[in-house]
Amino acid sequence: MxxxxxxxxxxxxxxxxxxxxxxxxxxxxxxxxxxxxxxxxxxxxxxxxxxxxxxxxxxxxxxxxxxxxxxxxxxxxxxxxxxxxxxxxxLLKPRLTSHTLLLWLLPPFALVGGGLALWMHNRRRTKSAADQDESLFKLSAEEEARLERLIAAEPPPEKVV
Missing domain, CATH: 1.10.8.640 (Cytochrome C biogenesis protein)
Structure with missing residues (x-):
């Protein structure tokens, strides 16, 4: 068939x-x-x-x-x-009256609220990821002092011609 x-x-x-x-x-x-x-x-x-x-x-x-x-x-x-x-x-499709207003308005409000919640969650997650990435490359005061000592103690590299 x-x-x-x-x-x-x-x-x-x-x-x-x-x-x-x-x-x-x-x-x-x-x-x-x-x-x-x-x-x-x-x-x-x-x-x-x-x-x-x-x-x-x-x-x-x-x-x-x-x-x-x-x-x-x-x-x-x-x-x-x-x-x-x-x-x-x-009625399969209820009329829009004062006592069915919530029935008609709740789905759009829920959709907008859900979209807003997802947008806010995504913003927080992106911001926290950026902060975390920035902290990965930031040196502590002790590390910066040690780096300065190493740079000062090392002679400049010689040029090879």
């Missing part, structure tokens, strides 16, 4: 869990229902959309979405209805 055939089979096997009896007759409404289902979290599976989940609760939510669409609700009204009924957790 070739690699392309494997990935095609994998894509088809992970097809959506929507059952044939759930599909709406109007393709435009079905498309809206599928789009909304991809944005809603399965409360059982938790990291799957209700469009992908085969859990009975996910099926109930898919049917509820289709029921609300058939009743004439807009996408925002359907989402608002489900959030009012199940809470913000039902």
């Amino acid at each position: 070739s690699l392309a055939a494997f990935f095609l089979a994998l894509a088809l096997s992970s097809a959506h869990a929507v059952q044939p009896d759930e599909i709406m007759a109007d393709p435009a409404k079905e498309s809206r229902a599928r789009d909304l289902s991809r944005e809603l979290r399965c409360m059982v599976c938790q990291n799957q959309s209700i469009d992908d989940s085969e859990a009975p609760l996910a099926r109930d939510l898919r049917l509820l979405v289709r029921e609300r669409i058939a009743a004439g609700d807009s996408d925002a009204q359907v989402m608002d209805f489900l959030v009012a009924r199940y809470g913000e957790f039902v």
Whole structure:
């Protein structure tokens, strides 16, 4: 089996869990229902959309979405209805509100803080390495005095022509 055939089979096997009896007759409404289902979290599976989940609760939510669409609700009204009924957790991508602000801002702050910590650590390490290298070539007062005595006692080298 070739690699392309494997990935095609994998894509088809992970097809959506929507059952044939759930599909709406109007393709435009079905498309809206599928789009909304991809944005809603399965409360059982938790990291799957209700469009992908085969859990009975996910099926109930898919049917509820289709029921609300058939009743004439807009996408925002359907989402608002489900959030009012199940809470913000039902959304795979939470809305930016005052009580989800920390959820949205914590990752960028953590990333910036981590980058800053790495930069400071690298600066300290570089500075300490430079200080250590400098101390390797620095002579003590006793060594400098001994070196001066050796230089003064040694005659200058003769030039060879």
